[in-house]
Amino acid sequence: MIYHNPTAAYIHIPFCRRRCYYCDFAISVVGDAPLQNSSTMVADYVDHLCQEIKLTAIKNEPLQTIFFGGGTPSLLPVDKLATILTTIKQYLGIASNAEISLEIDPGTFDKKQLQEYLSLGINRVSLGVQTFDSKLLEICGRTHNVKDIFTAIDLIKQANIKNFSIDLITGLPHQTIEHCQHSLETAIKIAPPHISCYDLVLEPVTAFGKQYQPGETPLPTDETTRKMYQLTQQLLTQQGYQHYEISNYAQTGYQCRHNRIYWENKYYYGFGMSAASYFNDLRFNRPGTRKTYYDWVQKGAIINVPNLTKNDYLLETLMLGLRLVEGVSLSQIAKNFGEQTKANILTCLKPYSEQNLVVLENQKGETRLKLIDPEGFLISNTILATLFEKLEV
Amino acid sequence: MTDVPVSRIRNFSIIAHIDHGKSTLADRMLQVTKTVAQREMKEQFLDNMDLERERGITIKLQAARMNYTAKDGEEYVLNLIDTPGHVDFSYEVSRSLAACEGALLVVDSSQGVEAQTLANVYLAIENELEVIPVLNKIDLPGSEPERVASEIEEVVGLDCTDIIKASAKAGIGVDDILESIVQKVPPPEDTVDKPLRALIFDSYYDAYRGVIVYFRVMDGEVKKGDKVRLMASGKEYEIDELGVLSPNQIEIDELHAGEVGYFAAAIKTVEDARVGDTITLVQTPAEEPLPGYTEAKPMVFCGLFPTDSDQYSDLKDALEKLKLNDAALSYEPETSSAMGFGFRCGFLGLLHMEIVQERLEREYNLELITTAPSVIYRVTTTEDEVLEIDNPSLLPDPQKRTKIEEPYIKVEIITPENFVGTLMELCQTCRGEFKDMKYFTLNRTCLIYELPLAEVVTDFFDRMKSRSRGYASMEYQLIGYRENTLVKLDVLVNKDKVDALSTIVHRDKAYYVGRALTEKLKELIPRHQFKVPIQASIGAKVIASEHIPALRKDVLAKCYGGDISRKKKLLQKQAKGKKRMKAIGTVDVPQEAFMAVLKIDS
Numbered sequence: 004m005i006y007h008n009p010t011a012a013y014i015h016i017p018f019c020r021r022r023c024y025y026c027d028f029a030i031s032v033v034g035d036a037p038l039q040n041s042s043t044m045v046a047d048y049v050d051h052l053c054q055e056i057k058l059t060a061i062k063n064e065p066l067q068t069i070f071f072g073g074g075t076p077s078l079l080p081v082d083k084l085a086t087i088l089t090t091i092k093q094y095l096g097i098a099s100n101a102e103i104s105l106e107i108d109p110g111t112f113d114k115k116q117l118q119e120y121l122s123l124g125i126n127r128v129s130l131g132v133q134t135f136d137s138k139l140l141e142i143c144g145r146t147h148n149v150k151d152i153f154t155a156i157d158l159i160k161q162a163n164i165k166n167f168s169i170d171l172i173t174g175l176p177h178q179t180i181e182h183c184q185h186s187l188e189t190a191i192k193i194a195p196p197h198i199s200c201y202d203l204v205l206e207p208v209t210a211f212g213k214q215y216q217p218g219e220t221p222l223p224t225d226e227t228t229r230k231m232y233q234l235t236q237q238l239l240t241q242q243g244y245q246h247y248e249i250s251n252y253a254q255t256g257y258q259c260r261h262n263r264i265y266w267e268n269k270y271y272y273g274f275g276m277s278a279a280s281y282f283n284d285l286r287f288n289r290p291g292t293r294k295t296y297y298d299w300v301q302k303g304a305i306i307n308v309p310n311l312t313k314n315d316y317l318l319e320t321l322m323l324g325l326r327l328v329e330g331v332s333l334s335q336i337a338k339n340f341g342e343q344t345k346a347n348i349l350t351c352l353k354p355y356s357e358q359n360l361v362v363l364e365n366q367k368g369e370t371r372l373k374l375i376d377p378e379g380f381l382i383s384n385t386i387l388a389t390l391f392e393k394l395e396v
Numbered sequence: 397m398t399d400v401p402v403s404r405i406r407n408f409s410i411i412a413h414i415d416h417g418k419s420t421l422a423d424r425m426l427q428v429t430k431t432v433a434q435r436e437m438k439e440q441f442l443d444n445m446d447l448e449r450e451r452g453i454t455i456k457l458q459a460a461r462m463n464y465t466a467k468d469g470e471e472y473v474l475n476l477i478d479t480p481g482h483v484d485f486s487y488e489v490s491r492s493l494a495a496c497e498g499a500l501l502v503v504d505s506s507q508g509v510e511a512q513t514l515a516n517v518y519l520a521i522e523n524e525l526e527v528i529p530v531l532n533k534i535d536l537p538g539s540e541p542e543r544v545a546s547e548i549e550e551v552v553g554l555d556c557t558d559i560i561k562a563s564a565k566a567g568i569g570v571d572d573i574l575e576s577i578v579q580k581v582p583p584p585e586d587t588v589d590k591p592l593r594a595l596i597f598d599s600y601y602d603a604y605r606g607v608i609v610y611f612r613v614m615d616g617e618v619k620k621g622d623k624v625r626l627m628a629s630g631k632e633y634e635i636d637e638l639g640v641l642s643p644n645q646i647e648i649d650e651l652h653a654g655e656v657g658y659f660a661a662a663i664k665t666v667e668d669a670r671v672g673d674t675i676t677l678v679q680t681p682a683e684e685p686l687p688g689y690t691e692a693k694p695m696v697f698c699g700l701f702p703t704d705s706d707q708y709s710d711l712k713d714a715l716e717k718l719k720l721n722d723a724a725l726s727y728e729p730e731t732s733s734a735m736g737f738g739f740r741c742g743f744l745g746l747l748h749m750e751i752v753q754e755r756l757e758r759e760y761n762l763e764l765i766t767t768a769p770s771v772i773y774r775v776t777t778t779e780d781e782v783l784e785i786d787n788p789s790l791l792p793d794p795q796k797r798t799k800i801e802e803p804y805i806k807v808e809i810i811t812p813e814n815f816v817g818t819l820m821e822l823c824q825t826c827r828g829e830f831k832d833m834k835y836f837t838l839n840r841t842c843l844i845y846e847l848p849l850a851e852v853v854t855d856f857f858d859r860m861k862s863r864s865r866g867y868a869s870m871e872y873q874l875i876g877y878r879e880n881t882l883v884k885l886d887v888l889v890n891k892d893k894v895d896a897l898s899t900i901v902h903r904d905k906a907y908y909v910g911r912a913l914t915e916k917l918k919e920l921i922p923r924h925q926f927k928v929p930i931q932a933s934i935g936a937k938v939i940a941s942e943h944i945p946a947l948r949k950d951v952l953a954k955c956y957g958g959d960i961s962r963k964k965k966l967l968q969k970q971a972k973g974k975k976r977m978k979a980i981g982t983v984d985v986p987q988e989a990f991m992a993v994l995k996i997d998s
Contacts, residue, residue, distance in 0.1 A: 013958055202953040229949040250953045265958045279959035288959060319960065322967060354982075358925065382925060384950040384970065391971035 015275030029277030065096030068261035077107035168197035196257035330373025421564035484745030495612035498581030510869035584654030592616035607663035633661035694742025701738030811868035826851035923947035
């Protein structure tokens with residue numbers, strides 16, 4: 004177990020113009036009109052968020068990474084963003100070379116806004132593109148069209164933001180391999196240093212979840228989405244992107260430092276409604292509506308959950324670490340959980356290593372266990388479930 | 397306990413269909429006679445097992461002695477001998493009826509007479525019991541006392557002029573019932589001078605005192621310390637403890653003809669003191685045992701295998717313990733190439749099977765895989781040897797046998813007339829032979845069919861219920877064996893024959909069952925990383941085949957914002973599912989797959 008204060012923080016900004024049809028995140032729909040600085044809804048939210056930061060923070064080491072996710076953080080008026088960052092700086096501290104990311108959606112910002120972000124210290128933006136096909140954008144219920152995406156890219160380039168990412172989705176209803184290829188090729192032309200490509204998860208409570216059955220038309224079959232995944236891996240790695248995590252690709256030096264914290268099973272703060280945090284051996288998800296979140300903050304923002312067990316820690320280390328291309332360190336696991344645990348892991352992964360889906364690698368005296376890209380990644384749940392079955396106590 | 401003259405003893409039982417309110421009425425009588433203090437009263441006092449209370453049915457019967465002061469000012473002893481309310485236990489019912497002189501026939505006045513009630517009433521009449529009809533639940537809005545009373549008159553042939561209208565729940569009519577037991581049920585015969593004969597109507601195993609035997613003294617008397625002989629088992633014991641049931645056990649020094657009580661005598665298993673056996677004295681034995689003893693024989697068989705092979709010895713211990721208390725349960729070791737080590741177990745019927753299975757899982761914390769139920773087939777070999785086969789995988793090859801016979805039952809179904817068509821269709825598809833149809837009343841038709849037992853031990857009962865929207869009820873009895881053209885249907889998963897999935901079917905249905913079974917298995921077995929063929933075959937000939945496509949993608953793309961809890965839960969669920977599966981070769985097969993043959997719609 005580890006005992007130190009987190010050096011990463013996730014900040015949840017819940018506002019969205021509309022809810023996309025695949026989305027089941029905790030958001031607050033605000034409509035298409037731009038959010039005014041005078042909006043009491045926004046002011047209330049930012050007040051409680053800052054209040055939470057003040058109640059939680061123990062100033063120790065300054066933060067190395069901050070991630071504004073949502074929702075649509077780019078809907079937040081810039082001076083509200085400034086308020087949050089000032090609070091963070093005051094109560095937690097921000098390292099001089101910190102990575103500060105912000106999620107932005109096409110059609111929600113202009114050049115001035117991007118310049119203001121830069122002056123606030125934001126140094127990485129992640130653009131929610133999803134697809135370069137206008138019909139599919141409509142099917143997803145996105146608020147922007149393809150033209151808005153290109154405008155957004157131009158703005159990012161004009162503002163000279165080098166560290167930016169594009170988000171794509173595969174497995175959308177009516178999406179074909181050709182659609183997928185077109186989106187990837189378009190993204191490659193834009194040449195962002197980072198690309199995330201997520202396979203659609205059909206959540207039951209979403210519009211998609213209610214409308215479609217997994218694997219049935221108009222959703223592509225598993226066989227098709229498998230091909231999309233392989234195509235993505237192939238096209239992007241050919242262009243020099245490293246496939247560093249199941250759904251993430253980056254040029255050298257541009258991996259998302261914040262997201263790596265999760266996968267390396269390290270501590271992080273979470274602020275805002277529905278935000279997840281992990282520190283002091285506690286994983287905690289904040290209340291998921293504004294009202295319940297405000298009540299919780301007003302009662303002192305108390306994290307009241309059972310401590311994780313050593314077994315939780317083991318399973319989480321595996322479940323998260325195996326998402327990374329370099330996998331997990333078995334030497335470290337043997338050190339933390341005993342040689343027997345290491346032996347158990349090897350025994351239950353034997354059938355998978357025989358099929359060349361997982362592999363052991365020795366480097367610098369350390370044994371690492373990793374999934375093969377892309378075959379192992381593609382059935383990572385099956386492999387993890389096998390580990391859980393054998394290791395869970 | 398005071399010594400009561402035989403003339404003031406009344407022994408009775410209650411006959412009722414499930415849910416018609418037997419247990420509630422029994423509770424109410426215990427309360428009214430102050431046998432059980434109000435504060436000790438929990439609902440359905442006589443149903444001791446958790447399972448019974450949960451399901452609202454009586455599995456093991458119980459008895460209770462009540463003191464009741466009648467209107468004539470005299471104090472009477474009323475012994476209620478409860479009967480189990482399910483067709484699986486009809487032998488036990490017949491023995492507890494044999495211990496009584498009277499029976500209450502309790503019928504839900506909003507429903508009517510059901511098949512099971514009818515069968516038990518006939519049993520009571522055969523045993524020359526005085527039957528007192530009672531209409532229960534008369535306080536319900538849907539109650540139709542006149543209609544149901546005339547139905548009882550027509551169907552059962554009982555005079556219902558003075559029928560008692562009651563509501564056990566609301567406490568209506570309970571005094572009338574008690575009074576009419578005193579008035580109408582004859583006292584036992586005074587045969588106290590004859591040599592001892594006592595009828596065992598129930599027994600259970602107690603870890604400290606050995607088997608506790610419940611009995612009714614028919615002739616003579618019995619004292620604590622007496623040496624007794626059980627006439628069927630031939631075993632002899634000295635009575636350590638003698639008492640009455642009120643319904644808690646109260647020790648007493650002696651019991652005489654007409655009385656009901658219990659004794660303990662360091663008996664090691666209920667098999668040695670079976671229901672129906674006659675107790676007599678070693679010194680002055682009776683000449684003849686009481687009539688009607690038979691050994692309750694298992695009719696339905698299935699394999700029970702631990703999901704985790706380490707639990708084999710735990711399963712063995714658990715079965716041994718259950719057997720101490722359940723003479724009708726049989727088990728012997730079974731080795732299956734697919735399932736490993738387990739036990740072939742025999743049960744009285746499907747409910748009995750379900751109960752045992754549930755108790756093993758619940759009380760003994762075992763995770764079990766149960767194979768589809770089978771009956772005993774009688775197979776004649778080419779050497780003219782007759783084999784009894786209770787496990788389809790052990791059926792001799794076609795060239796080594798000359799015929800297969802299977803058990804048949806006579807089924808009586810009582811149903812509202814509008815479901816007659818669909819129920820006849822059901823019986824036909826289950827290879828039934830139509831025997832008779834009787835019109836009891838406008839609303840009640842009785843269908844009589846002869847059916848192979850094998851067709852009924854699948855999901856016949858559920859299908860009958862669903863086709864009749866729950867209105868039909870049934871009763872059956874074994875009528876013997878008949879020869880049929882039966883074949884063994886094997887199932888191959890990933891080219892491996894899975895013995896635990898073999899089933900015996902009629903040749904005419906084999907193709908249909910083979911197809912339906914492979915389709916069902918395709919649904920039930922999860923996808924693997926490779927394609928899994930599933931085939932049904934008769935001998936070497938494949939008659940149906942399906943395949944489960946390979947699982948080529950099983951990945952969760954996103955762990956958004958560090959919220960890993962959902963993904964973790966998902967993996968835990970997936971892992972839990974895997975734990976409950978049996979690995980057959982390289983294929984994980986879930987428990988439900990072994991019951992797939994029951995899930996086929998025909």
